[in-house]
Amino acid sequence: MFKYDVIVVGAGHAGCEAAMACSRLGAKTLLASLNLDNIALMPCNPAIGGPAKSCLVREIDALGGIMGIATDATYMQLKMLNSSKGPAVRALRAQSDKKEYMRFVRHLLESEENLSLKQCTMSELIVKDNQVKGLKDEFGLEYYAPVVILTTGTSLEARIWIGLQYLEFGRLGEASAKGLSPSLKKLGFNIGRLKTGTPARVDARTINFDAMVVQPGDENPSFFSFLPDRPIRKQYPCYLTRTTEKTHEVIKNNLDKSPMYSGLIHGIGPRYCPSIEDKVIRFAHNPSHHIFIEPEGKDTYEMYVQGFSTSLPADVQIQMLRSLPGLENVHIMKPAYAVEYDYMPAVQLSHSLMTKKVKGLFCAGQINGTSGYEEAAAQGLLAGINAIKYLQDKEMITLPRESSYLGTLVDDLVTKDIDEPYRMLTSRSEYRLLLRQDNADERLTKIGFDSGLISQERYNNYLAKQKTIDQEIQRFLQEKISPSEKVNNILSKYNQNIDRGLKLAELLKRPNITYEVIKELDENTQKLGLTRDIYEQVEVKIKYEGYIKRQIEQVNMSDKLEKIKIPENIDYSKIEHISTETRDKLAKIRPVTLGQASRIGGVKPADISVLMIMIESHKIKSK
Ligand SMILES: Cc1cc2nc3c(=O)[nH]c(=O)nc-3n(C[C@H](O)[C@H](O)[C@H](O)COP(=O)(O)OP(=O)(O)OC[C@H]3O[C@@H](n4cnc5c(N)ncnc54)[C@H](O)[C@@H]3O)c2cc1C
Structure with a gap:
């Protein structure tokens, strides 16, 4: 018999965050997974971030999680999406080196003295008097702990489909996990079925990149983690191609071979991440769809075909891919497939992510009906923090909607009957001007510090940063800039002009004027030499002051019902x-x-x- 404080089932993104948090907070933790060579695997696109998801990664970082650090350490490309738009929709996105990311996370896990890794299939929960006691694996070995965190992803009773054929896999090459889902049902939990899909991986040596548009990374990139000293790495491009008339024709002619269209798959797929056959049928008026060709790693020729997920048969996949400009002679390394799996509707959980029915049993990630690495990691971290609070008999954390995308995600999951894979979108938050990727540290570092995952040193640095931001805002509200030929010459480049002394803050509020423009004009601002993470905050807080105030009023109003x-x-x-x-x-x-x-x-x-x-x-x- 093996005894632990916490057992985490699944070493995907949710499981890794949960296990790291529990072990760092002092709990003797077991992380069990089907295949230890797949720790922190990204079974779909090795890309982290993007709209709303970048906020989640920054929030994970502010709370003391690992996803931001791992992404900064292993990126192949960093790009700020929507950089010319408002701060609420700017989104950092990284193309990660898949294998390097996995090695990095595994190394972090193996460096934790309280954490043990184990390859096995957990197939039955042990529960007594509505309290979880542990699990049994496929050989009947028993593992005991007062807390179990299930983060089983797409594995439970899973089946992958390629055309009309299926395999008993949860991810290509990894067995479906049998037993746990029936065991949950036996305990009275309601279990549902969802599906998702992934495109083919193709060989870079068989692609004509000259026929595509190069998509480079940012020259001066931003990072996910709020910690300093991020490595500057060589960046690799992605490529853009598009579907053609021929692609659409091949798809339409073969729809009867799709398990989705022929009714063999019963699980509901993600509306926001449709397969290419869905796109061609649902958006029939659209003659072409963008397809991105993205590297999977620095030391492999494997390329990911973003936007081209399908469950059509392998021979049809070849025809479809070869109809894309630049892929006329392409070789498929791994086929596209759809996966159907069991999940546990999250209305059965409380905001802490503990089940209402069985004490000590937590669920996080795709098992809760979500889709996406970032959504999974964020939930895993919260479940890990709350598991420790539960063990210590302390009040568990509930993150309100206005605090974070993580709070919004959890509230949506436990409140709404979700019957399709839930993906985080900026439109899911009514407070998106407050929940920006740039201020996640301001919103959550204190909670990370109080829970024990943020060190005193990091917390002090955070407080010093906030102080500098406040001081700079005060200076901008007091110091003035006077009109002169030199000043107006510079301002004319930004279609602006002043004819009287203006406070720096007033000038910053004008269109086209950024903190960097003020730096060009004002010696004191130059001398201060503030870093981008600080002056961006000054800029956003001054420029969008009115909107932010209104949103805070909105929070205060809805707070009444919340109380x-x-x-x-x-x-x-x-x-x-x-x-x-x-x-x-x-x-x-x-x-x-x-x-x-x-x-x-x-x-x-x-x-x-x-x-x-x-x-x-x-x-x-x-x-
Ligand atoms: C084919 C496919 C396509 C996808 N497409 C997209 C997409 O387009 N966009 C997107 O955002 N996300 C996509 N995802 C989802 C994304 O991969 C997941 O949302 C994310 O990885 C979920 O993280 P997780 O930690 O919940 O689970 P996973 O990363 O799936 O990890 C689950 C872990 O649990 C382990 N496990 C399962 N059952 C047991 C058991 N009984 N005993 C022991 N270990 C167990 C597994 O071995 C695995 O390590 C896709 C996933 C797949 C498989």
Whole structure:
């Protein structure tokens, strides 16, 4: 019999963050996975970040997680997307070296003295009196711990499809995990089925890159981690090609060989990441779709064909790929496939990510119905932090929606009935001007520090940074710039001009004027020599002051509903004047606050008023 404080099942992105957090916080931790050679594998595109997801990576970093550090250490390309747009939608994206990323994370894990790795298939949960006790593996070996974190990704009872054929795999080359999902069902959990897909990997030596548009990285890149001293590495380009009339013709002619279209796959796929056959059928008016060819690593010819995921048969895949400009003679190294897997709808969890039914049992990542490395890693970290709080009998962390994309993600998962893979998008947050990738440290470092994952030194550095930002804002509000020929000559390059002394902050608020322009004009700003991470904050806080204030007011307003707690023992069946459907939903999700109740799909403002009266009368009765 093996005994631990915490057992994490699955060494994907959720599992690695969870296991690192638990072991760093002092728990004797076991990280069990189907194949230890696949730790931190990116089974789809080896790319981290992009819209909304870059915020999640920065939030993970601010809380003391590892994804940002690992990405900065292993990138092949860094690019700021939407750099000419507002700060709420700017998004850092990295193309990672897949194998290097995996080696880096494995090394971090193996450097943890409290952490043991084990290759096995956990196939049954051991639960007594609604408290998790441990797990059994496929050989019947028993592992005991008061906390188990399930991060099983796309593996549970999984099947991958290539055309009308299927294999019992969770990811190409890795067996499907049998047993755990039936064991969850036996415990009374509701289990659903989802699907996702990945494109083919092709050989760079058989591609004519001259027929494509080169997509270089940024010359002066930003990084994910807020820690200093990130390595400057050589960057590698990606390439852009497009589908042609021929591609669309091949797809349409072979739809009957698609397991999706012939009804063999029952799981629902991600609407925001459709297969190429979905794109061609759903957006039939679009004569062509962008396809990116991206490197998988520095020491391999394997290239990823982004935007071309499909479940059509291997022979059709060849025809489709060879219809793309530059890929006329392409050789497929790995075929595209779709994967269908079991997941556990997350309305069965509380905001801490612990299940409501079984104490000590946490779930994070794709098992909760999400899709994406960043979504998984962020949940894994939160589950890890809360697992330790649970062990220590301390209050677990609930991140409010206005604090982070992670808070928004978890609130959506535990509140809404999600029946398709959930991907983080900027549009999911009503507070996106507050939840920017540039200020994740301001929002979350204190929580990371309080939970023990951020060191005192890092916290002090963070406080010093905030102080410098505040001082610089104050200086901008006080110091003026006077009109002169030199000043107006410079300003004319940005279509601006001044005819009276202006506070630096006033000038910064004008269109086209950035902190860097002010630096050109003002000697004091030059002398200070602030770094980009600091002056970007000064710029955003001054330029967008009005919008930010409005959003804070919005937070304060919704805070009122968020503060009204719904009694745990409320009997929804006794509430009159609401529909049966609403009553059932409330009883199933059991929202913690009136705010959460208001976000449940189908719950109307009138229902909230009824609930409010019910809470008041409940209070009077209890008194
Ligand atoms: C084919 C495919 C296509 C994808 N396409 C996209 C995409 O287009 N966009 C996107 O954002 N994301 C995509 N993803 C999803 C992305 O890979 C996942 O969201 C992310 O990796 C999930 O992380 P995770 O930690 O939850 O699970 P995973 O990274 O899947 O890791 C799960 C881990 O659990 C282990 N495991 C499972 N069951 C057991 C068990 N019983 N016992 C022991 N170990 C177990 C596995 O070995 C694995 O290490 C795709 C995934 C796949 C497989």
